[in-house]
Amino acid sequence: MRFDKIDLKILQELQQDSSLTNQELADRVGLSPSPCLRRVKVLEESGVIDRSVTLLDQNKLGLKLTVFIQISMDRHTPERFELFESTLESYPEVKSCNLVTGQSADYLIEVVVEDMDRYQEFLLGRLTRIPGVTGVHSSFLLRKILNRTSLPLDHLM
Known part of the structure; x- marks a missing residue:
């Protein structure tokens, strides 16, 4: 267009x-x-x-913990990936899910929860129970430096 x-x-x-x-x-x-x-x-x-x-302010809603999680899968089959992705869609804590390459992980997901207790419940009670998940590496957000919601349009001019 x-x-x-x-x-x-x-x-x-x-x-x-x-x-x-x-x-x-x-x-x-x-x-x-x-x-x-x-x-x-x-x-x-x-x-x-x-x-x-x-756009809502997650801190003002009591969602104080943001976690970036790298997920490794046991098999790289369409069925395994479809099951994982459809399961994640039902988890409201998952803000984004991306299939990635160039890392040891298959997925990079962003999760937002109230605190570490809620994250532990999410991680151990649901995420690690999805069939095919073999590795989980969590990184915790300390401070947002930049959080854009807009896309650059300069290349279209």
Whole structure:
């Protein structure tokens, strides 16, 4: 899909604040409301805009512990990976799951929980019980340095 400067400005504005009204967005990108709404609809229908969400402050919700976990699997078969991935989808503590290469692990997952007790329950009660999981290496977040939610668009200009 080709993007012009107005499309890119719409995407930049929505990445910063998806709660903008169509009128506010149109004013910021220099369009009238109808053409602005049409462009947003095209971006949504094409899948460029995946969804709009509200970002929550995990600390204010009592979710104080973030853990990055490297998972190793016993077999590298589609069935084994599908079972692992579908099981993880049912765990609300799992913020992200990525199949990775170039490491000794097969997956890198990010888990957010209240405290170490909850993490131990998650780890021993559920994660290590998934068939095929043979290795778990946990790293605990000390401090977030950078946490972007927006994607770079400069390469499209």
